Amino acid sequence: MASKVLLNVINNSCMNLVKFPFNPAMIVSPEKLYPSRPNTIKKISCSSVTITSFPSSLSPARVSSNSASLPLNWRDVQGLNNWENLIQPLNPLLQCEIIRYGKFVTACYDAFDLNPNSSRYLNCKYGKNRMFLEVGWGDCGYEVTKYVYVTADISIPMQDACSCARWVGYVAVSSDEEVKRIGRRDILVTFRGTATYHEWLANLMSSLCPARLDPNNPKPEVMVECGFLNLYTSSETNVRFGLGSCREQLLSEISRLLRKYKNEELSITLAGHSMGSSLALLLAYDIAEVGLKQHSILLTVFSFAGPQVGNVHFKERCEELGVKVLRIVNANDPITKLPGVVFNETFIAWKSACYAHVGIELALDYLKTYEDDTNETSDIMIDKRMKKGVDLMDFLNIDDILCVHDMQTYLEMIKNCPRRSKIRRKKMDLIKKLKEINISILAAWKYVVIAWIVLLTMIV
Template identity: 50%
Template sequence: MAIHLTNPPPGLYATKTPSQQQQQHRPAGSHAAAAAAATVAMPQTASAASSSVAVKKNMRQAAPVVVARRRTTAVESGGVALASVWREVQGERDWEGMVEGTAEEELHPLLRGEIVRYGELVAATYKAFDLDAASKRYLNCKYGKARMLDEVGMAGAGYEVTRYIYAAPDLAAGPPCPSRWIGYVAVATDEAVRRLGRRDIVVSFRGTVTGSEWVANMMSSLAPARFDPADPRPDVKVESGFLSVYTSDDATCRFTCGSCRNQLLSEVTRLIAKHKHEDVSVTLAGHSMGSSLALLLGYDLAELGLNRDARGRAVPITVFSFAGPRVGNTAFKDRCDELGVKVLRVVNVNDPITKLPGIFLNENSRVLGGKLELPWSSSCYTHVGVELALDFFKARDPACVHDLEAYLGLLKCPKVTKVMKEGEDLFSKAKKIVLEQSFDTWRWQMAAIQVGGLVQALGM
């Protein structure tokens, strides 16, 4: 069922005096003074033309998407500091109050800004990815850690990249697959901490590029995750291809050693320990297959209890998933909910990737008549978290419906990308949307290599 959220958390919409703002949601430690002053500048939008947005939570039964239009409020002009409400923006209350429960539901501007910001950190993985077959860094990152964000135009992002992550799927057929650059780990700088209200640890993952990754994506059988040796939980199952990319090791990799999982767990826990006396958050963001890896990492950290600070408090884990597929079964979803892993799934309702795997066996086919649980329910794929559905066009161009820059263009410029379903040629409008955006060359390179990888994987 669709969720209309009507009760915003304190401080998000109400007008307050300066003294009240200082008392509410004040971060602990040295960030308290900065929290009252720091504010986030939001992109200006128009009230007459806007994006279509819907928010829903994943329930046991099928949930229709409710589409709503964007409105502008006074909050967008300032007055609420991100540092004072960062826990709500990170999903502490499952984003309740981030959306008004009126006939025209509204995505809160602070949340909108954070979604775009993390999406751009994911887009950096594509822009830095080397697609030149003649390069010695082919299918790896073109730049060193110290200058990667600068080189892709994000010098002011406020993060320091601390480690690159590499991964390779273990495919039963064919020769071993070499490890490729899959993303990076970064930590907020001191200046960014004053604005964000905490020390944010970010892990960003790119989506599918190579042929072996396409093959892994098609390994849709469920396999037990078994991340905690002391409590393996064989009922918690995830897609075997994503699990392979996450856990497989390539001993020949010249850039690093250990599996993607080992690299991530060691680096994230190192950063949590380094900043254990501060307010810390772990934010995992990815596009397509990368969102699956982000969710696996979030579950892994929480299941092993590695998200703890010096006082034994749980460090919040938030996943921002862009165009992400389903990852695991119902037991996996339930366990993520139980562990407090917060997931916000940003999807285009016309994107077919977000409906995979589990075209037939999914959360909508578990229960008959709303009461009788069917025998195959444990084998049904189920989405995790809260869905933010963007309904911006119906088009046959897969480079558009699944493209990360198209997602971000909609969120940043709802006035430009709104599509009203009133009989217009939606394909023409989709083309117009793409042409009006300032897409870099890398977008078309990525589209070409993804199509080529799919063709190779299918043996065409």
């Protein structure tokens, strides 16, 4: 019975979110004053992004035209120098690329079939040759080469279906025309967030276990979350002609593409949201650890709303292997602080037992500063944080759990620097959708209990 009520998914644009009860009055109430933030935070104008300084490789003349400068500077945008001088303030070329890769992740959600009455339920609604066209992005410049499926090796009592593979993303490669625009052949892998009961249960498996992805050098001290590793390495063993693991599918296809384009300048870009960002990071580590690519090929992860994946040794190993990770984070999003809200890398003596984030963080935050003469509030602030720990009170101070983790919210926060009022209107749209699906009071209290179970499970 408990498994039946465990964590449901909203069948709308926030499909990867759990339904939590909330007070609508709280969302539309006047903005509260926020506590002071570190002096490192800088304001970015809403109408345009003003660049006050430039790295040596990005001159003002080049930045003035994004499409023209990308072939010359794509290595910096992909993190060759760990995005030095590109985040504070946010460089417009990097901003455009974050939005572009975010749209590739959004395509996963748009193409994912959440209709229980559909024959393609929990799979992609379209064939790979028409997927981008069907989601309204036919001119994206990429061609899908393979669909990717994930299996959770978890049994749920009272579930009729066995643990089977579900569509989680795709592999794509830039077209010849796009190669001219971006300056290299880009191999892209994108992942959606959590959507099924099995995936939610896997997310709750927050204990650490050795990754051991390289059989020749297991490195038992490098540990990752058991649930994410389960999703990445499990296959349909109980099906006669079942799919191989997510790992096997991806390594096989990426190897094929690397051989096919071996004489061209290449990059490998992995992008994902929530659970998908965890799979992207595991894949990046796997590719680098087993030596699948040449050292000269840049391997970059664009992580949207990603949780912590492994321990401090995992973080250090990723850095040694040259895996470049840019974490795009909503500062009010609690998922990005899980697992390990308490036991994280601040406990230096417990490197093997504590979680740690990998890469550079681009934190998006709503900050209310002084009102001007027109009584307009300030815009979104963007800052680069290299936090070593998390304030537990900040973790619990969340205005709207339904909206802060949504992929579309992340894109709205990045592009055009929208004002708070715009996000508030989005929240009201979510309220309307929730009313349409008639969440009962009894069911709401069940989700309150589940929410506390999730918190207590992941907090350590």
